[in-house]
Amino acid sequence: MTAALADLAATVDRIGQIPTVEALAADYDPHRWYGGPGSEYLGTPGLMNSRILPLTDAAAVEVYSSQPGEPADRDPEILRAGAERTAAACRRGARVRSLYNARAHEHPQTREHIDGLVQAGVDVRVLGGPFPRLVLLDRQHLFIDNLVVEGAAEHSGWHVSDRAAVMWARLVFELMWDRAIPWQALDRATDGAVTTARQRAILHELEAGYSQQQAGPRLGLAERTVTKELAALRDRLGVRTLYQVMAWWGRSLERALP
Template identity: 90%
Template sequence: MTAALADLSAAVDRIGQIPAVEALAADYDPHRWYGGPGSEYLGTPSLMNARILPLTDAATVEVCSSQPGEPADRDPGILRAGAERTAAACRRGARVRSLYNARAHEHPQTREHIDGLVQAGVEVRAIGGPFPRLVLLDRVHLFIDNLVVEGAQAHSGWHVSDRAAVMWARMVFELMWDRATPWQALDRASGGAVTTARQRAILQELEAGYSQQQAGRRLALAESTVTKDLTRLREQLSVRTMYQVMAWWGRSPERDLP
């Protein structure tokens, strides 16, 4: 009994120290941010990649990603490595689906890269306008952009493992997937179109009531890019004002293109 009481006293003493130990986290763990037990902040692109890549290599059921970024020329070696990693997931039997910005179809290097993914068995669709970036792995891991920590590095983000949040994000992905255009159908859908995918995205923002400056911010485009695209479109349509452009857009079948 004496020994048991001594053990109990020691346990009570340790429990009493817990608040003091927890208070030390602010000093000894300042490089990590937690949004609860189901999410972890990864403050640099390298930390994001170090977490995403091994989990992608281990995925056996499902890999879903949405890439809203503006297409740009990239290191061919990096593209080849990414394509091989994705193809390997297909060979393991995982269903791989990727959503891309519709403007990727008009960028030669990105288009060639995606054509290769399709040949490897990846299901690809394109979508116009703004949409969220995310990566879903085996319905267990979710990676999203940082919208919490102010002043953080670009391309930092969060690793979410909370089951409810992961499955909710998967539902969002499915909604985006359903309204996207299959990659192989883009040639037929956009053949002969007056507008480019980027011009259509801008017009959709203007139609929704946003100004040109707001549209640029929402689409991650410079204001000068928005202005040049709209000027070029006015010239193609042989009209003088944006009122005339929007009147044409309201009746145009190109509104249904991504």
């Protein structure tokens, strides 16, 4: 009986500790949704979307995303569905922030899409140079591009659920956000500019010491596109050499534009 009572007392003591242990769950996240120690490799765009979309539909606090890619024509139905999903997050009361490549402002379809997002309540800003692609949901889920698995499919990535990594990425996003220009102010800021957003991005890369061959991959542009843009800018400025372009650029107020 003495032994049984001792066992019973120990069990009651362990039960009494349950509320304390449960309170730690938010910080230590012991229940992994999909297994793994804190990050999971998703090897195809389809897997990425199948994981991101339902979590986005459930997000109630924050939906942060950064889209550094070069704007291009897309299926209107896909854009419409994405816009509706984002607008629904706004209606649920989530704070929705989207960071775009500044070249999106000069692409008609993307510009129309973003204008619609802004009308739905999304806070949109733009950056001119390279920045990382990511999606942050409710301070719990982070989706990033694959930088680990060599030879992987294009647009594969990682789902990160480790809270320390997620919150660090959120800080990185906020630092980028603070440097960016609000979408609504872009018309006024770029009115009368000699350069386009793409040309400014190339010049920033050259100014940082990268060659034309290096600037293209960093910006997601073909080397031929970089050459063509610089030639167009030389014609616009009425100069013959890249040295003259960079001399003008060094004194230009347009260096502050995205």
